[in-house]
Amino acid sequence: MGASFLWRRGSAFWFQIAVPKDLRSLLGDTPFRLRLPSQGDATPYARILAGVAERGFACMRLSGIQQINLSQGRLFNGRELIFKALIAEIEAITSFRADLDDNGRDQPATDPLKLLSQRNKVLEG
Numbered sequence: 374m375g376a377s378f379l380w381r382r383g384s385a386f387w388f389q390i391a392v393p394k395d396l397r398s399l400l401g402d403t404p405f406r407l408r409l410p411s412q413g414d415a416t417p418y419a420r421i422l423a424g425v426a427e428r429g430f431a432c433m434r435l436s437g438i439q440q441i442n443l444s445q446g447r448l449f450n451g452r453e454l455i456f457k458a459l460i461a462e463i464e465a466i467t468s469f470r471a472d473l474d475d476n477g478r479d480q481p482a483t484d485p486l487k488l489l490s491q492r493n494k495v496l497e498g
Contacts, residue, residue: 379409379419386415388422388459393430400452407459410467418466425462429455 380387386409392400405426409415433451 378423379415385409385411386419388415388419390423390426396430396433396451399433400455405452405455405459407456407463410463418463421462421466422459425458426455429458 378388378390380389387406388409389404389406391404392402407422409418429451
């Protein structure tokens with residue numbers, strides 16, 4: 374699964390996922406692409422990010438968004454929201470891995486639930 378969302382350019386790995394056909398009018402045709410951190414195996418990052426993107430796509434479908442809507446005077450930007458979610462997920466994983474490396478593999482200094490809470494604050498902000 375993860376390999377289909379993962380591509381390599383030089384020594385860097387990138388995550389890429391296509392925009393579903395039914396959401397292209399909202400999100401455009403350009404796939405979502407992000408460079409992955411260089412630490413460790415890139416496949417788990419790609420799998421996690423694919424889930425985050427798919428969750429974003431599903432939320433857009435479930436909310437019944439058919440066109441760009443104005444909400445509280447702001448233009449709805451689904452592409453920006455999905456990118457924010459992807460970046461927040463990379464930051465959460467990177468932070469958790471850094472804690473594991475700093476404190477030994479068995480005991481992360483940061484509680485995973487706290488990291489999820491921080492990620493959610495980024496998405497809400």
